[in-house]
Amino acid sequence: MIEKREDHKEPCCCFAPMEGITGYVYRSAHHALFPHVDRYFTPFLQPNQNHRFASRERNDVLPEHNKGITLIPQILTNRAEDFIWMAGELEALGYDEVNLNLGCPSGTVVTKYKGAGFLAKKEALDAFLDEVCAGIHIRLSVKTRLGMASPDEFEELLEIYNKYPLKELIIHPRVRSDFYKSTPDRAAFQKALKASRNEVWYNGDIFTPGDWEEFHAGFPEVDCIMLGRGLIANPGLAGEIKGFGFPDKGRIKEFHDMIYQGYRETISGNRNVLFKMKELWFYLLFLFPGSEKYGKKIRKAERAAEYEAAVASLFRDLDIQEGRGYGEER
Ligand SMILES: Cc1cc2nc3c(=O)[nH]c(=O)nc-3n(C[C@H](O)[C@H](O)[C@H](O)COP(=O)(O)O)c2cc1C
Incomplete structure (x- = not known):
C-alpha cells in the first residue's frame, strides 16, 4: 500500500461488531489485507441458559480462527449469571476483555429488555453490572446508546456506568428509536465525555477520512473510534484515516x-x-x-x-x- 503521511494524528481504530457480516471469515480476510484496524469486536454472542456455546459462536471466537487479531467478544444478555458463565469460557480461551451490548435496537431483542432495551430497566442494569463486575476475572467494556427514546436518559445511565471500572465506554450517540436514522447527537456525546469516569470511545457515522477529521477537530481528546458501516463499505477506511492512502x-x-x-x-x-x-x-x-x-x-x-x-x-x-x-x- 501507499506510504503513510506523517502529518496525521493516528486514532486507535476499532471494527464495530456487525451481526451477519463481521464473523471470523470476514475478519481474517480483512486483517490479512487491510492491517490498520487495532481491535475487532465480534458480532454479539447470546449465552443461553444451558450454558453451552452454539457452534457458530464457538467457531467465531476460537483462537485458531482469529490468529494475529486483537479481538473483543461481545455479549448480549440481561442475565448476569449467563454473562458470567460466558465470560469465564472466553477467559479460558485466552480473552482478557468482554463487551456488553447495550445498543441493539432490533424489536425482538428490545422487547426482551436486552441490548438497547436493557437501558429502560436502570435498576436491573445497575444490579447486573454489580454482579458481573464481581463475578468475572477479565475486563468489562460497554457499548451503549444514549437511551431508549430520549438523550436525556443518559444522565442517569452515566451515573450507573460511573460506578464501575469499565475498560472503556463506547458511546453510539443515538437513541433506540432512531435505529440508524438521523444524525448522531454530538452535543449529548460532548456532555457524556465530560462526565464519564471511564475512558470514552466514539462510534457513529464516520464514513470517510473527512468525517474523521471533522470529528477529531471537535473532539481532539478522543483517541479511539469505532467504525462500522463505513469500514464495510470501504475496507481500507482505517488505513486511510491513519494516512496510508486509498486502497486499489x-x-x-x-x-x-x-x-x-x-x-x-x-x-x-x-x-x-x-x-x-x-x-x-x-x-x-x-x-x-x-x-x-x-x-x-x-x-x-x-x-x-x-x-x-x-x-x-x-x-x-x-x-x-x-x-x-x-x-x-x-
Ligand atoms: C447489519 C448491522 C449489524 C450490527 N450488529 C451489531 C452487533 O452485533 N453488536 C453491536 O453492538 N452493534 C451492532 N451493530 C451496530 C454497529 O456496531 C454500529 O454501532 C452502528 O453501525 C453505528 O456505527 P457506524 O455509523 O460506524 O456504522 C450493527 C449494525 C448493523 C447495520
Whole structure:
C-alpha cells in the first residue's frame, strides 16, 4: 500500500461488531489485507441458559480462527449469571476483555429488555453490572446508546456506568428509536465525555477520512473510534484515516475473493453463501460510482456461476473512487 503521511494524528481504530457480516471469515480476510484496524469486536454472542456455546459462536471466537487479531467478544444478555458463565469460557480461551451490548435496537431483542432495551430497566442494569463486575476475572467494556427514546436518559445511565471500572465506554450517540436514522447527537456525546469516569470511545457515522477529521477537530481528546458501516463499505477506511492512502481495486477484489472462498468452505448450500455475499455487496457497492446496474445483477444471481459473472463484470468495467463512503449515491 501507499506510504503513510506523517502529518496525521493516528486514532486507535476499532471494527464495530456487525451481526451477519463481521464473523471470523470476514475478519481474517480483512486483517490479512487491510492491517490498520487495532481491535475487532465480534458480532454479539447470546449465552443461553444451558450454558453451552452454539457452534457458530464457538467457531467465531476460537483462537485458531482469529490468529494475529486483537479481538473483543461481545455479549448480549440481561442475565448476569449467563454473562458470567460466558465470560469465564472466553477467559479460558485466552480473552482478557468482554463487551456488553447495550445498543441493539432490533424489536425482538428490545422487547426482551436486552441490548438497547436493557437501558429502560436502570435498576436491573445497575444490579447486573454489580454482579458481573464481581463475578468475572477479565475486563468489562460497554457499548451503549444514549437511551431508549430520549438523550436525556443518559444522565442517569452515566451515573450507573460511573460506578464501575469499565475498560472503556463506547458511546453510539443515538437513541433506540432512531435505529440508524438521523444524525448522531454530538452535543449529548460532548456532555457524556465530560462526565464519564471511564475512558470514552466514539462510534457513529464516520464514513470517510473527512468525517474523521471533522470529528477529531471537535473532539481532539478522543483517541479511539469505532467504525462500522463505513469500514464495510470501504475496507481500507482505517488505513486511510491513519494516512496510508486509498486502497486499489485489485486489493478490493482480492478481499472479495478471499471472503467468497472462505464462505464456500464454511457455509453449506450455495444459496446461503450467496446470501452472505449479497449482504456484503450492499455496502461495497458504495465504493463504485455507477454500480447500481451491476448491483442488481449481483442481487438477482441465484447460482454461483451467475454471481461470479456479475462480480467479474463489475470489477472489469468499474473503478473505485477515493473519497466515497457509505450512504453515497451508487
Ligand atoms: C447489519 C448491522 C449489524 C450490527 N450488529 C451489531 C452487533 O452485533 N453488536 C453491536 O453492538 N452493534 C451492532 N451493530 C451496530 C454497529 O456496531 C454500529 O454501532 C452502528 O453501525 C453505528 O456505527 P457506524 O455509523 O460506524 O456504522 C450493527 C449494525 C448493523 C447495520
